[in-house]
Amino acid sequence: MAIQELPLVIQTSYAELLDQLRLATASDFPEGSTFRKRTISGKDYWYVQEPTTPQGRPPERYLGVDTPERRTAIDSAMSAKAHADTRKAIRRSLSGAGLPEPDGLTGAVIEALADAGVFRLRGVIVGTIAFQTYAGLLGVKLPSVAIRTGDLDLAQDYGVSVALNDTLGVSLIDVLKSVDPGFAPVPSLASPNIAATYARPGGYRVDVLTTNRGADRDAPVNLPSLRSDALPLRFLDFLLRDTVEAAMLTRFGALVNVPSPERYAVHKLIVSTMRKDTGESAVKSDKDIIQAGLLIEALVAKRRQDDLAAALHEAAARGSAWQERLRQGTVRLGDEPREIVQALMGTG
Structure with a gap:
């Protein structure tokens, strides 16, 4: 199918919402907070x-x-705050233009x-909820058949989780219970006290x-x-490398991390097999x-075929098993x- 671009005014509004969310995220600190940059393993x-x-x-x-x-947002953190009402208005206009939004x-x-x-x-949000954000990120229309879902998949790289030396203030289940007290852990087969769902x-x-x-x-x-x-899932490390920030069209908008669209597309080719x-x-x-096919066409339409090619070649370089799964998935496109x-x- 031919990929349709969103009107420029909608693409601009989405970029504005993303900037406002970054500003709000960095601005949510008490007066007197100081920011520090550290270099770890070659990355800043x-x-x-906080005071x-x-x-x-x-x-x-x-x-x-x-x-x-993030540097721009931090520079502005102590002198400006994004207004929730402004973000809500932008979100409403984006939703009215047909950008996907999650259910309530x-x-x-x-x-x-x-x-x-x-x-x-x-x-990192992964799965179909992440896929919904690519309409705004790429500035294209996505058919509703590709974005329907009833669940939420949340991921984090294991090495990152261990190395951060920082934690949530409450457990994840407590966060979910703050939304609906009916949320409960689903015990795993490994132990009744262990739950990943x-x-x-x-x-x-x-x-x-x-x-x-x-x-x-x-x-x-x-x-x-x-x-x-x-x-723990195989192939997930490929998906979680070099994630990007996206604006989720919640009530006031939410800044989330999602896989890059090119990695999402290649990962879907692999896991489909x-x-x-x-x-x-x-x-x-x-x-x-x-979903893989739509993103492949969208990336080319937005002149990002080099990003897609890099992701494909990286996956293929991981060995014959990856190459075979890529081949099998590609045949079904x-x-x-x-x-x-x-x-x-x-390979054409």
Whole structure:
């Protein structure tokens, strides 16, 4: 299908909402807070030290990777604040223009996660909820068939969680219960005291995922910074590398982390081959291919084929198993996205 670009005024409004959310995130500090940049393993990261209170001096908190956008927001943090009403008006105009927005429950969960610091701690929204954000990020229209979902997938790189030396103020289940007291842990097969899924009556689920680069394992592992267990998944490290910030169209808008669209597309090609051929698994596999194909076409339409090519070649360089899954997934694409991938990979 031909990819349709969003009107320029809508693309500009989305960029403005993203900037306002970054400003609001960096501005949400007491007067007298100081910001520090630290270099760790060749990358620069920002931290904030809030002023001493009657209860003592708060610990220094991690803010995120150094980017031009974050530096701009930090520079403005103590002199300007984004107004919630302004963000709400922008969000309403974007929604009216057809940009995807989460359902009410998902939006409330995402706002609670953001307020608790999940995305500050490099939590990442993955799955179809993340896919919804690519319409705004890429400035294109996405068909509704590709963005329907009933669950939320939250991921964090295991190494990041261990290395951050910072945690949520309350456990992840407590964050979810603040939205709906009906949320409860779903005990894993490994132990009744371990849970990587939280569900509420009616079947809505929040699944917590993490990276697994060693031997395959079914037992969840603990993510200390998110104060939750998580299910380790192969191939997830590829998806979580070089994430991007996106504006989620919740009530006032929420700044979240999502995979880059090119990595999302390549990852969907791979995981589509891991599902069964029947039932719900087959439906999910078809959806994987639809989403991958749409993003492949959108990236080319927005002249980002170099980004897509880099992601494809990185995946292929990881070995024959990755190459075979890429080949199998590519074969199932529609004619245009399949020809694009084959041309970029030199396999046409």
